[in-house]
Amino acid sequence: MPSLTLAEIAALLHVPTPPGLGDRAMTGMATLAEAGPGDLSFLGSDAYLKQFAATKAGAVIVQKRVKLPRDGVHTPVFVVDDADLAVAKILEHFAPPVPRPPVGRHPSAFVAPSTSVGDGARIGFNVFVGDDCRIGSNVVLHPGVHVGANVDIGDDCELFPNVVLRERVRLGKRVVIHASSVVGTDGFGYRWDGTRHAKVPQIGTVVIEDDVEVGSCVCIDRAKFGTTRVGRGTKIDNLVQVAHNVVIGPHCIIVGQAGLAGSVTLGAGVVLGGQSALRDHITMGDGSMVAGCAGVAEDVDPKMIVSGLPALPHRQSLREQAALRRLPDLMAQVRKLQEELEQLKRSHT
Amino acid sequence: MPSLTLAEIAALLHVPTPPGLGDRAMTGMATLAEAGPGDLSFLGSDAYLKQFAATKAGAVIVQKRVKLPRDGVHTPVFVVDDADLAVAKILEHFAPPVPRPPVGRHPSAFVAPSTSVGDGARIGFNVFVGDDCRIGSNVVLHPGVHVGANVDIGDDCELFPNVVLRERVRLGKRVVIHASSVVGTDGFGYRWDGTRHAKVPQIGTVVIEDDVEVGSCVCIDRAKFGTTRVGRGTKIDNLVQVAHNVVIGPHCIIVGQAGLAGSVTLGAGVVLGGQSALRDHITMGDGSMVAGCAGVAEDVDPKMIVSGLPALPHRQSLREQAALRRLPDLMAQVRKLQEELEQLKRSHT
Amino acid sequence: MPSLTLAEIAALLHVPTPPGLGDRAMTGMATLAEAGPGDLSFLGSDAYLKQFAATKAGAVIVQKRVKLPRDGVHTPVFVVDDADLAVAKILEHFAPPVPRPPVGRHPSAFVAPSTSVGDGARIGFNVFVGDDCRIGSNVVLHPGVHVGANVDIGDDCELFPNVVLRERVRLGKRVVIHASSVVGTDGFGYRWDGTRHAKVPQIGTVVIEDDVEVGSCVCIDRAKFGTTRVGRGTKIDNLVQVAHNVVIGPHCIIVGQAGLAGSVTLGAGVVLGGQSALRDHITMGDGSMVAGCAGVAEDVDPKMIVSGLPALPHRQSLREQAALRRLPDLMAQVRKLQEELEQLKRSHT
DSSP: OOOEEHHHHHHHHTSOOOTTOTTOEEOEEOOTTTOOTTEEEEEOSGGGHHHHHHOOOSEEEEETTSOOOTTOOSSOEEEESOHHHHHHHHHHHHOOOOOOOOSEEOTTOEEOTTOEEOTTOEEOTTOEEOTTOEEOTTOEEOTTOEEOTTOEEOTTOEEOTTOEEOTTOEEOSSOEEOTTOEEEEOOOOEEEOSSSEEEOOOOOEEEEOTTOEEOTTOEEEOOSSSEEEEOTTOEEOTTOEEOTTOEEOTTOEEOTTOEEOTTOEEOTTOEEOTTOEEOTTOEEOTTOEEOTTOEEOSOBOTTOEEETTTTEEHHHHHHHHHHHHTHHHHHHHHHHHHHHHHHHHHHHO | OOOEEHHHHHHHHTSOOOTTOTTOEEOEEOOTTTOOTTEEEEEOSGGGHHHHHHOOOSEEEEETTSOOOTTOOSSOEEEESOHHHHHHHHHHHHOOOOOOOOSEEOTTOEEOTTOEEOTTOEEOTTOEEOTTOEEOTTOEEOTTOEEOTTOEEOTTOEEOTTOEEOTTOEEOSSOEEOTTOEEEEOOOOEEEOSSSEEEOOOOOEEEEOTTOEEOTTOEEEOOSSSEEEEOTTOEEOTTOEEOTTOEEOTTOEEOTTOEEOTTOEEOTTOEEOTTOEEOTTOEEOTTOEEOTTOEEOSOBOTTOEEETTTTEEHHHHHHHHHHHHTHHHHHHHHHHHHHHHHHHHHHHO | OOOEEHHHHHHHHTSOOOTTOTTOEEOEEOOTTTOOTTEEEEEOSGGGHHHHHHOOOSEEEEETTSOOOTTOOSSOEEEESOHHHHHHHHHHHHOOOOOOOOSEEOTTOEEOTTOEEOTTOEEOTTOEEOTTOEEOTTOEEOTTOEEOTTOEEOTTOEEOTTOEEOTTOEEOSSOEEOTTOEEEEOOOOEEEOSSSEEEOOOOOEEEEOTTOEEOTTOEEEOOSSSEEEEOTTOEEOTTOEEOTTOEEOTTOEEOTTOEEOTTOEEOTTOEEOTTOEEOTTOEEOTTOEEOTTOEEOSOBOTTOEEETTTTEEHHHHHHHHHHHHTHHHHHHHHHHHHHHHHHHHHHHO
16 A cells, blocks of 8 residues: 655655654545545645544645634644645645556457457457457556557547447557547438438548547547548546537637537647537637536637526626526516506506 | 236236226236236326327226226226335335346455455455455456455345446445446646646545445445445435535435535435535534535535526525516616606606 | 449449549548548538648548539549438448357357257357347357357347346347346335345246347346347447336437436337437337437426436527526516616605
């Protein structure tokens, strides 16, 4: 189990070591309520001061703006400017290794003879790899992964159990895809031919660039023709739908259950909130953001934030919502005006 | 095939046996329209009286408040106070057994030598169980299930095909997880470091308590640190997203496609409607409810019902919606008021 | 690789062959920006005229209404009335074959002895087929597919990797189900018995009729009793939830992440937009449509279009949204009216 002394933690966070306690060893992180004497914890806001007072944590990272009790604290603290960053640094040291198949190929796996496999690759239990694939160095294919024919997987990619890559998909380097996601399903395209929805063949592919991470149960469909593309460094949460011919720029963040309809284009650094939805052919400018649950039906300018259903510029959306809160009152006011005016007219005649 | 006589049905429902028909055997349940002479059916409201008149069902459970024709009925009936409860009781008797792998281990399955397996466990075709797991008694692992290292599965759990439990997840007793769900994916956490979204390690785990049932294609992510928790007796429908560090209380009901963002807390007996969404760090009090499609952005008090986007107390939401229905009319009224006032001012001067 | 000469393309589209270029061979389709000399491309609107001027495509299908430059074009064009239809026709010729397991049974697959398998069926790596199933002729079961006991799969069906069909499900002919979808999970039904949510047995099944196509990570639950049904020719996109006892008519289109709650009934040719949601027991008339993100809480008449949350007839929804856009202004107008009236009253007395 990984372990850090308080002196090591202080060094990592560039703060003083609690006097006399430099040798105390921490073996994990826990919330204030759950932490034991071997755990580091953290206190990010005044709201948790009660829990802090009662915690059994061996030491606590404290956000500078939190007002600690003046009469001292019962546990050593590390006061930091950015508690989130401090926690992220510590977690890197406590992260237990991910269990992986050993280097080589499990005897139950199938790898087509025409496929090339790089050095250091780990091909797990019951993995299937079709014809003419290129599997890079140090790639990890966890149990039950399916790789269709003619797929490229760059160096250092990791596919978790039961991921499906359909034929002709290409992954860059260091791409991570979590369990049970599917890349390369046919795009959803039909034409009514008078008697039935005739399938429009979906002959394109999917390219996922370097350093993308994709959650679980995500669907990224192949293009009608050409390429559905996920830009480098983009991160996609669970249960997201990426339809055919979507082009996602670099370093986007797409939160759980968001849906991108066909041919949507995202610029660089776009953020889509949870359960947000983008109509087909929408373009989102660089650095634009969509709030959770919003439904976007028009292009969004760079750096613009939109919210609501239908999505509007966020300030406008807030103003309309505030007005809607007062609408029942407004109706009463209008009724009153009508009555007063009526009265005035009667008295006037 | 299971079978019940009308006398047995009458006994189960605590109602009289149809005279002279106690030996008639029913072998299933069907809707009024689909039922044949061997089927029991049910009539829950007056809206289905026409279908009742035409049914070929061998017998019909009838909700007491339904007004049956005065001139008699052509099929034996069981009049009950609570038709839903009556149907549930009967279904238990007609339920065919779920096909399961035999007790023991299928030769194609992999179980790490360091893992312990309880008596009566059924480990199916192509199941993978990693190192140092504890598989309880009578656990059923259907084909293709993946169990990562250091996982605890309590007695009498059942995991349907292709379920993935990542490392260090813990299940209580009698937990049921339906096909293709994933428990223990990394939570979705990154920090922009100036050039890229740096991954925040997700070193926590997931605990699912006794008697939880989880639908298909559900994602329950591991905590950043500490525990993502699903309380005992909670039931989760298909395609639900449960993000890192969510804590769900006991006996909650979470309907299909709902989404719980990071660190959401649900009290006991909370109900989340289909496609509802909860912003991160929201707390829902005991017995509170979220209507389908609602988007919750603020804490919800115990027993409160909220609806709409953004979610509001349900009465307020209804009042605002009613006002919104009349808003186009209100605009016309205000225009008319303006004109009348204008006229009055002119006549007044 | 499939290839078409410009003469062949002209014949397919019923337009003239570009003079002197009938022998030029095209081997694929690409967007104007991505196309090379061996690619056919297409130009559907004036918005892409700049890309057209710069394209390296070997030939371009052009929608008739597009205004091509008068001084000629640098690449051969096929001017057509319906560019989408033309593209669909061409894609059928360029579609590369889907890699499939060979006819027969992979040695790693398990097929129960009591199951019958039709001529020409392809049973891939690690497929599981339970007892007493009927697998039709030419059925394709890709790697990792799970077929529970007593399942019927009609001729010419294709199930992509890791699809799960639970016991007693029935598929018609030519049904396609994409990777990781699950058919036949228990419907979500419980009764609070005073201490817990008691499970209501879900003893029904699922029938999917001829020519249905289902996307990836879709969940179609078995009926409480009777049948959850998907009508012939219906097409379902990814991540859709179809709850127990839903009845979907023929030739419906259900876009990604839509959710149909229990006992919803769709007529023929119904269209559900992406992320739309239908409350339980709703009936949608033939040819009705639900806009993306809409939440339907009441029955919808045939051919009616509804939108919004809650869903309203589309015109009404648009009118209310337009009014809502002007609501902040309306409030200002009412305040002004109040002041003017006040003034008038004062001057009047």
